[in-house]
Amino acid sequence: MALALQAYTFLQQYTEAWLHPAPKKTSNPLRLGVLSSAQINAAAVIHPVETHEDVILYAIASRDASTARLQAKKYSFQKSYGDYQSLLDDPLVDFVYISTPNGLHYEWAYKALQAGKHVLLEKPFTSNAEEAQKLVEFSQKSGKILMEAFHWQFHPAAHHFRQTLDSGEHGKIIRTNARMTASPAVPAGDIRWQYDLAGGSLMDMTYAMSFTRFALKAHTPKEVLSAHARTADHDSKVDAAMTADLLFESGYGYDVVSKIYTDMARSSLLSVIPRLWELPSIEVETEKSKIYFYNAMMPHIYHYISVTDKATEKTEYHKYFTGGPQWSKTGRATQPYWSTYRYQLEAFVDKLRGREPAHWVTGEESIDEMKSIDSVYVRSGLPLRPTSALAK
Structure with a gap:
């Protein structure tokens, strides 16, 4: 997808x-x-x-x-x-x-x-x-x-998603479930299948880990409870798919169990029809609600954030394409037709020009993302992706 x-x-x-x-x-x-x-x-x-x-x-x-x-x-x-x-x-x-x-x-x-x-x-x-x-x-x-x-983190929809979780209206987070799949499969011969080039589903589809850590305001897993890889036919070091259960200490002050699923070769219906309902997404279950961010990866194309009340089973749907809690603070004009990439560029240029960006991905967050990915590979029994000679 x-x-x-x-x-x-x-x-x-x-x-x-x-x-x-x-x-x-x-x-x-x-x-x-x-x-x-x-x-x-x-x-x-x-x-x-x-x-x-x-x-x-x-x-x-x-x-x-x-x-x-x-x-x-x-x-x-x-x-x-x-x-x-x-x-x-x-x-x-x-x-x-x-x-x-x-x-x-x-x-x-x-x-x-x-x-x-x-x-x-x-x-x-x-x-x-x-x-x-x-x-x-x-x-x-x-x-x-x-x-x-x-x-994806620079789009107003992502900021509203975080605001919904921060509000406290829905109680504590109980669990999360994030996924990203490719249907039809990533073509054979693509560089994402090459171990020496740091290929693998968990690497290419790192969004699933990013969605999870973003929702929980988490650093790295306290424990990888389980991790199972479906390896590529041509190379057992490369994960065609990865499923993992992780225990995070959330930024809200309590532990949460999270599931991630990545798959570079998810089967298509009749081998040609993509699974549109499997666009990269995350579900967060709280004490009172189930909050689902559909197409979190590219919300500028289409997305919704649904909030289902567990007691009444009523669901509200929300969509956001401009403004939002973080962009509004900058006083900068945003446009509803901007892609996630355009929002990202706006923030990056603001940083280069000495202005406060609406959002930023820090170096520490990127280190934590890679540590999280490494921990899943270790638990699954697969080797870490090779280190550049320049970094040794």
Whole structure:
């Protein structure tokens, strides 16, 4: 389903670009450099930059010079580079967006920081917690800004979801259940199936862990109660699917049992019909209610937050596309057609410009996310994803 969501986001952003012309750029906009020619780039950063008045598409790099040139022409970048380091050596690049395969995140984020660039780094942050710890420490020493691109957390719907849980109206949280599946399956041969590139369902679908930790205001599990992997046919080190039960100490001051389920090869009905009801989501059961955030990953496409009263069995549905408790505090105007990625870019630029962002994913949170993922792999009996030689 993740691939379908991305495709729909591409279509949506093309449509919105036509309906809402690009604003005039500021006199001294930030210059973006993109490392890789990954398919996600268009939705994740290129189209959001097109609608942001304070950022321009400056340079893109690929390991193949002709690919970089084609991408630059297609999206109107000013420059292209046939290798990543040459882009990092360009003194005019202010910040970079890195969407390389997972296993290369540490290397190129480290080199970007070393080159004096701020970094917006695709999830999962790194291959494992050891890399995450070292990368955050290096970013702090470098004085440059580094953030993991958990875009969903920047959308008003996510903030209203948290506000609902914070209100206390529904009593204590009893349990949570988060899932993310791919139906049809992630294609064979995709880099997400490669162990050496830090592939696996728990890595690629780290959203399920993120939804859970966000809802609970939690750090890392106190205990992984159980973890079971369905391994890939071609490599027993790679999890095609992962199911885990975890015990968290929540930020509300009590323990909660949480279930996560990730699956890169969920069967489709008749092998072609996707399971639309399985869009990435989380259910939170409290003493009084069941709160369900449907399509938490990309709520700009479609979402709802349902609240079911356990006593009366009555359900209320809520949808949020603009404003919200965190964006309202900034006094910044937001638009209902903005994608999660556009909200994320707004916050990232605010941080670079010295303004207080509406939301932020801290380095400590990214370390905790990778520690949580590592703990599930250990409990399941699978090896951790390999550490970059640069981090050893």
